[in-house]
Amino acid sequence: MSSTFFSITNKYQAFKTFILFFLLGTVSFLSNVEKSFAEPLRVHFIDIGQGDSALIQSPNDKVILIDSGPSKSWKALKGYLDQLNIKEIDLMINTHPHSDHIGNASRILEHFKVKMVLDSGFAHPIRAYSQLLASVKEKKIPLKLGRKGRTIAIGGGANLELLAPEEPFIKNSRSDPNSNSIVFRLSYKNQAALFTGDAEEETETRLLVDSKKLRADLLKVAHHGSKHASGRAFLDAVKPKYAVVSCSETNRYGHPAPETLLALNRVQAQAMVTAQVGSIVASTDGETWQFTTQRKPSPSATINPLKKAQQISSTNTPNTIQNASAQGKVNVNTASLNELKTLPRIGPALSKRIIEARKDSKFTQASDLRRVRGIGAKTVEKLAPLITF
Ligand SMILES: [Zn+2]
DSSP states (O other), rough: GGGGGGGOGGGGGHHHHHHHHHHHHHHHHHHHHHHHHHSSSSEOOOOOOOOOOOOOOOOOOOOEEEEOOOGHHHHHHHHHHHHHHHEEESEEOOOSSHHHHHHHHHHHHSSSSEEEEEEEOOOOOOOHHHHHHHHHHHTTOEEEEETTOOOOEEEEEEEEEEEOOOOOOOOOSSHHHHTTTTTEEEEEETEEEOOOOOHHHHHHHGGGGGGGGGGOSSEEOOGGGGTTSOOOHHHHHOSEEEEEEEEOOOOOTOOOOOHHHHHHHTTOEEEEEEEOOOOOOEEESSSEEEEEESSSOOTTTTHHHHHHHHHHHHHHHTEEEEEOTTTEEEEETTTHHHHHHTTOOOHHHHHHHHHHHHSSSSOOGGGGGGSSSSHHHHHHHHHHGGEOO
């Protein structure tokens, strides 16, 4: 988990980087080629109530945390990261300095080994932000500014391309910290996910200048699904198949806005709301996305702003969405071939062998997987926090 795996570049350094990769990249590419093609990329949208927190696990296990939710969600966030056995965070991205996004940032720096911090650099006078900057300084963590044009290689062929903010910052908008959120596109082979922070209409107008870069099957919907983002032109450019809204069941802002849910429905995006389904895990092999959710939407949910979300998701539920037993874990006794394939180090052949082996007797603990030919102690160790029985 060395931070040297990260390469932060911008347009002006492209040639230098190309030479560097040419010199350094050849050996590692050849030795990792089989591994990186077999292992998926995973995005966890963590249910932290009203706010945002997501975690990316790259195909070669680099860990990127995007926002850390409001401070009162600390127990839920820490619990989720512990369940995944996360000890180090290779990169922490703070999309913008609002307390529902950076509420736990300095606590994360206390409890985890964070190797790099990416910040919007838009100054906003709240305590959580000054605490964060003080901790970064005290711990001497490299702090980079997230600026349009930068690309961050996160390993295994996955990349983050930063699309916003750019200077001069957007001024005099409804919320300037929101408008200058870090926006980036995560890409892996033929798939991409777009992370929009709390972008506003003005941000979307700027992003549409490079509209081809917005296309992504998976969209983290801006600003908890508020009506101040997700405009028609923007959604037409993204054309998401899946859309994740992160918010709490009862919030004073009325998130997600019915208008936004209808707009997502218009572009035929499947909307998933953390308030309804809990944490959401999206995995991709670079070709398709698979989803597991903490719970199924309750048919009796009647909370007003969620009513339309529920109607939308019940009419459009794709069969790829499975109800996982807990925190998006894969049940190795019942998972389908495709679900098993989302696990690290488990390709189609091993998935078939797991299904064969469980016919003899059910697995009751991680080490039982050693019965499967080709699964050794190291793989068991990797799988243990991600599976259930
Ligand atoms: Zn927010």
